[in-house]
Amino acid sequence: MKVLCVAEKNSIAKAVSNILSGGQLTTKNTNFPYVKNYEFTYSGFNFTGSNASCEVVMTSVAGHLTGVDFDNQQYGWGKCNPSELFDANLSNTKNKDQQKIAENIRKSARNVDYLMIWTDCDREGEYIGWEIYEEAKKLNNRLNDNTLYRAIFSHLERNHILGAARNPQRLDKRAVDAVGTRIELDLRTGVSFTRLLTDTMARKVQASQQQSMPPPNNSNSNKKENVVVSYGPCQFPTLGFVVDRFERIRNFKKEEFWTIQLVVSEQDQGVQSNNITNFQWDRGHLFDRLAVLTFYELCLELAGNKARVVDIKSKQVNKWRPLPLTTVELQKNCSRYLKMNARDSLAAAEKLYQKGFISYPRTETDTFPPSMDLKSLVEKQGQENSSAWFAYAKNLLDTNNNNHNKFKFPRSGSHDDKAHPPIHPIIGLGRDASITVNERRVYEYVVRHFLASCSEDGKGQMTSISLNWNDEIFNANGLVVLERNWLDVYPWMKWENSKTMPRLEMNQEVIISKAEMKNGYTSPPKPMTESELIMLMDANGIGTDATIAEHIEKIKARKYITSDKVGKDSYLNPTILGVALVHGFETIGLEDSFAKPFQRREMEDDLKKICGGTLTRRDVVTDIINKYKGYYNRTNQNKNRLLQVYDQVKRSLS
Missing domain, CATH: 1.10.290.10 (Topoisomerase I, domain 4)
Structure with a gap:
């Protein structure tokens, strides 16, 4: 029996081959320098029907084996109306490296009895596995759904890999369809809108960027950088989060607020101690100075410098250990x-x-x-x-x-x-x-x-004391950390003892050392950090755990946002173009579909339904493409509004 095994990367193929062969393998070069073929014998496959040794060739691809694109002769840039791309025929493509890898797959599969896929066990890995299968059977008509298997593994520990080899499953064709749907939709919507936006805005954006750049001082100074105003169904909502934070900061107006604070010293209660505790007003802070002043003067007049202890609580609290890592x-x-x-x-x-x-x-x-x-x-x-x-x-x-x-x-x-x-x-x-x-x-x-x-939660004792000062309640809390546990191995999380609480008893009359009416001001939110952006994208279904980083890097590369370092921290801020794109689509009534996460989240939900068998690829593609045709027509009819908004944003931010 002969078996061809194909991994997603050469490093995985090499590691798995070493485990299955016990280190007894032969390595052969292929026509692509970063992919090797590993040959060995192995007797653990259960699909062969016996424990006889199989001749195994293990090789790999280098990510996707094919791409999807439009025919350049008919649908290249400038050769058609971008709106035609919503219905244009698609074809699989291969670059030079992919052609070399595909040739190795075909040659290696020519005489085998079985094909076993060892790609990463996620949706994308299922799709790459399907690409490998489609290529492998071109020169081997014995390969079919019955001779196709899929290894399920999540790491490269020896026993885990041996278990994966002994217990293979089948490719998930629904997951393949879901990825194919996403690829097709992203291509059709991305290319059509990118061409429309670039044709509309590139000249103005390029002229604006050249005006703001310092004069060049090198021999290539006459070269102009081509501006591409790209659209991506994940890029734009990601940009929208950054612009939203930017506008909240820009439009922020600070407001003054007032509160009341009591200071209690144990020394004033007849205790030999220098412990001083601040009690915070239960009402928090109010924006009406006169109202706070009225409360403050009434309390002073009717209760003077005396308050009463009305509540003392002490309870054990836990600092929860982190959930397993995603x-x-x-x-x-x-x-x-x-x-x-x-x-x-x-x-x-x-x-x-x-x-x-x-x-x-x-x-x-x-x-x-x-x-x-x-x-x-x-x-x-x-x-x-x-x-x-x-x-x-x-x-x-x-x-x-x-x-x-x-x-x-x-x-x-x-x-x-x-x-x-x-x-x-x-x-x-x-x-x-x-x-x-x-x-x-x-x-x-x-x-x-x-x-x-894998550790115990942190354990502490929390004490809360409430004082009544003329029917106004004031609170103070104190924490004593009893057991740090997991915090000892996780230095990034702080959980410290707070100031010692005063020794008071229920209904005790307390002498107030100081009663103050204090003011403060609201502060604007800080600029967006990448950590916050990742959290927002994940919560709103923008991208997958594996592609979130790509979308952030893409809008940086397109100069829609910049990463600005302030001290040890880096903050994300939108450029003039980034702000103009978000506000431009808001102006023409497409903010919910473009700069907000709703449209992309809906598509991600549809992909899950494809995986679950309740929707088909045709259902999802037809529905979303019809929506985008409407978005395209509205954008095309309002191109001048996008240019006007760009000029307005440029003036306001310059």
Whole structure:
């Protein structure tokens, strides 16, 4: 029996081949330098009907094997009305590298009995698997749905890979259809609107950018940079979030507010202590100075400097350990804590996965299966004594010490994509591991997050005291941290003791050391951080966990937003063009479809319905394309309004 196995990347093909072959394999070059063929024998496939050894060739692609595009002769830029692209025929394309990889797939598949797909186990991986299958059967008519199998795996640990080889499944054709739908819709809507917007605005935008640029001083000064005003159904809602925050800041008007604060000193209560506690007004703050002044003067007049204790509560509080790690949470927290952008953090995580250090980093799941042996993973982190968390991991499993912090199975979140477990470490990182600085930082974050999720919650004692000052209630809270637990391995989260609370009793009359009427001002929101943007995109269904970083980078590349560093933090701000595009579509009545997340969220919901079998690809494509034809016609009829808004924004921001 002969079996062809195909992975999504050469590094995965090499790692899997080494495991299945026990290191006894032959490596052969292909016509594409970054793809190798690994040949070996293996007897663990159950679909062969026997335990006989199979001749295996394992190879890979390098991402997608094909692209989708319009015929350039008929539908190239300037050769047709952009509106024709909504109904134009599409064809599969291959660049030179893809052609070389496809040729290797065809040659390798020519005489095999079975094809086994080892691409990443997500929607995109299913689609790439289908591309491989379509190519492989061109020279082998024995390959069909009955001889096609799919390995299900989430990391490169040996026993896990052997289990995946022994228990294959089938390609998910519904997931293939869902990805094909997204590719087709993004192409048709993106290209048609990009051409319309570029034809309408590029000349004006280019002239404006040249005016604002410093005079060139090199030999290429006469070269003009072509401006492309691109549209993407994920790019525009992403831009919309940044512009919305920018406008809230720009239009913010500070308001003065007033509040009352009581200061209580234990010394004034006859206690030998320097402890001073501030009690905050239960009403918070009010924007009516006269109203606050009336309350303040009445209290002074009728109660003087005396208040009464009306409530004392003391309760145990927990600082919850983090949920298991998802892709979005990884990108968000690497941006927030490590100051790494989403693209770099995900790229580092991908490399760590390919090298076998962590599990598959593209997952929406925040729940570990109960059967998963997490203690063994913690144990591995307690064996590598060169790491900063070695002692913590070792103590987590030590049943002989008096440490309160013991291993505890992680909390379960509400998401499970049924494909991959949460991101977690697979093996310890040796002192001499060949990884980059970014990969090391991301690995450390993954490990610390995993260990924290397997720990006890932080435990503390919260005390609350309420005072009645002429029927106005004032509160103070104090926290004593009793057990830090997971916080000891997670340095990015703070949970500290607060100021000691005064020793008071119920109904005790308290001497007020100072009663103040204080004022303050509301403050504008801060500019958008990448961490916040990732969170907004995820909450609103813009992009997938794997593509969020791409959409952010795209609107940076198109000069719709900039990333501006202030101190240690970086903030995202829109450019004149970015603001003009959002307001331009608002002006022509398309803000809900373009600059807001509703249209994209609806499409993502439809893709899930395709996966669930309640909608077909034809249903979704027909519905959304009909909507976009209407959007296109409205935009085309209001092109001058887009130019007018650009001029208005330029004047207001210059």
